[in-house]
Amino acid sequence: MAAGIPLNDADRWDWLILLRDQALAALNQGAKGVVVTCSALKKKYRDVIRTARLYDDDPNAAVHFIYLRASKEILLARVKARQGHYMKDTMVLSQLSSLEEPDRAEIEKLKDVKVIDVSGTPVEVQRLAMAAVEKVLAEGTVVAKS
Template identity: 35%
Template sequence: MENSTRGLCVVLMGVSSSGKSSVGSALAKAIDAKFIDGDDLHPKANILKMSEGAPLNDDDRSPWLERIRDAAFSIGHKSEQGVIVCSALKRRYRNTIRDGNPHLIFLHLYGDIELVSRRMRQRENHFMPQSLLQSQFDALEMPSHDETDVFTISIDGDFNQVVDRCVSAVAKHIEQ
């Protein structure tokens, strides 16, 4: 992308199985950005806890969110552009990531629980069991109108449509 996007970090957020990793990877390629899957930044204890079917609490998420925030800071500091996948389910989580990162936007991949559940059943080799999906929706605080750096992207439709919606949202942000 153009030099005007240097330092821009896009956080792809949403519940598990909303398509964050696959859409995020495709988005990163489309906008020529670095891709970081936030699942890879979870501390070992979090991965083990989720693998056992236990949902994470805010204390568990704190070091993970700091790692996400620091990765976004690194991207901005090096004047690169990046796409980071992170559920960012609560406003305070998004605020943690925002801290010190002025060139950051969130793309909220959203679908209802029936759609996401159907997609989750089709996944293989992921540490998050389907039994935890409801806890993700319970924890989700939908972005409010005053979170002007959040764009909600419908995941209803095929993969390419969702990626195109994300690319359009990034372009819209750049034009502002």
């Protein structure tokens, strides 16, 4: 990505499995919850992380996603404002073309996706995201942020 080359599915699989397994290891070592941040752009990527509940020793373990919804214009403006960051406009556009927003089944049936509108200031978005994470962690669950 630093070279401006988008990751493909093959690039992501082992990384997603590693994130899932590291979260489970932290839970098995006594953590009450784990926050994982990643761009789980596609449903199948989120599904890899969702399988954590199948491997966890705690039958009450759960996975939740905080989906940060933003317009292309907001994302491009924020990336342009970054100084010295590898993420450029072309990479944002590439990620948007790959993006599969959480669908109705994920939000209403699985009930494991919280959608946060990020059109506010970064501080406002941080507050909204932290409130969503804290609510989920208070319930004793694993959280992934995408």
